[in-house]
Amino acid sequence: MADGRRLSVIVPVYNERNTVAEIVRRMRRVELPVDIEIIMVDDGSSDGTDEILSALQDSTLHVFSHPTNLGKGAAIRTGLAHARGDLVLIQDADLEYDPEDWPRLVKPLLRGSAQVVYGTRFRGERMDMPAGQWLANRLLSLATNVLYGTSLSDMETGYKLFDRAVLDGMTIDSDRFDFEPEITAKILRRGIRIYEVPVSYAGRALMEGRKYTWRDSVLAVWALVRYRWRAEP
Numbered sequence: 001m002a003d004g005r006r007l008s009v010i011v012p013v014y015n016e017r018n019t020v021a022e023i024v025r026r027m028r029r030v031e032l033p034v035d036i037e038i039i040m041v042d043d044g045s046s047d048g049t050d051e052i053l054s055a056l057q058d059s060t061l062h063v064f065s066h067p068t069n070l071g072k073g074a075a076i077r078t079g080l081a082h083a084r085g086d087l088v089l090i091q092d093a094d095l096e097y098d099p100e101d102w103p104r105l106v107k108p109l110l111r112g113s114a115q116v117v118y119g120t121r122f123r124g125e126r127m128d129m130p131a132g133q134w135l136a137n138r139l140l141s142l143a144t145n146v147l148y149g150t151s152l153s154d155m156e157t158g159y160k161l162f163d164r165a166v167l168d169g170m171t172i173d174s175d176r177f178d179f180e181p182e183i184t185a186k187i188l189r190r191g192i193r194i195y196e197v198p199v200s201y202a203g204r205a206l207m208e209g210r211k212y213t214w215r216d217s218v219l220a221v222w223a224l225v226r227y228r229w230r231a232e233p
Contacts, residue, residue, distance in 0.1 A: 006035040007106065008085030008164075012075035013093040014043040017052055024056050026099045027091065032106055034087065036060065039079045044069035073179030077172050085164060092158040101199040105161045108195045115166050115192055118152065119159030119199035133203065136217040143221055144181070147228045148188040152196065156180050156220070159199055166192060177216040178223040185227035 009027065013020055020040075027038055040057075042050050042065040053063045064078055076090060087109060091097065101119060108114040121137075137156050144155040160180075166187065174182045187194060 003033050003110070005087060005110075006037060006085040007032065007087045007089060008079075008083035009036065009038045009089045009091050010076055010079030010083060011038065011040045011091045011093050012043055012072045012079070013040055013045065013049055013053065014069055014072075014075075015045045015047045015049060016093045017045075017047045017049045019095045020049055020052050020093050021056065023091070023093050023095055023099070024061065028060075030099045030102050032102060033110065034106070035085075037062065037083070037085060039064065039082055040093075041075040041078045042066065043071070043075040071174075071176035073172060073174035073176055073182070076179055080167065080172070083164075087161065088164055088167060089161045090158065096201060096203050097159050098200050098202070101159065101197075104197050104199065105159060108197065109161060109163060114195035115163040116187055117161040117195045117197060118154060118157050119161075120152075120154035120196045121157060121199065121201040121203075122153045123196070123198040140181070140217060140220050140224075143224050144184060144188075147224055148185065150188055150194065152184075152194060154196070155184050157199075166190075174223065176219070178219045181220045181223040182227055185224060189227070 038061045040053055040061060040063045042053055042063060044066045050065060057063045062082065064082060066075065066078065080088065087106065089102070089105065091099065097119070105117050105119055108117050137154065141152050141155045144150065144152055160183065170186055172179065172182065
């Protein structure tokens, strides 16, 4: 039974024709004690993803499109502009993260134990990550902890859940994957503690369509340093 609150799930999508219908199917079968709206942002896909999304759209699934590929951060900004929920969850469209974990993510917020929840891939079930990806993620989390005095195990996680009040008045500058360190830095600088819960993870290799590369890790480090001392918002 819904408690009167709404969860807005923002799903950035870029060239995911092979997975997008399945992720929508998985999202639609999740049961939560809140109303759910799904906001899919097609970030300039060129593989037919837009046609699939058009066919899936209904009263609970809203589709917005970018004419060209702008990046994950830009897609999330578009999603936030249309989100009406009291809670906001970021969900990737590539099946690496399973919506069956939503109840676990939402629980701390609903009981008032947290304002921000991250799903950590390093304390739950997961497929083995390539060594380079594992090392990059661990080093980025370490850099976050050193710079911001916290103890996160997975700063780069794609599962981030927010009380909407935390995001109000916050400006998101990043267009691409540096959204992850930017939002984390701004939350921690505001003195908000991040609650972590374990989630399952089935990572893809680059040859399977993974879009995050070592260059994004370099940009993430720079973002962590830049936002550590940059004036708000």
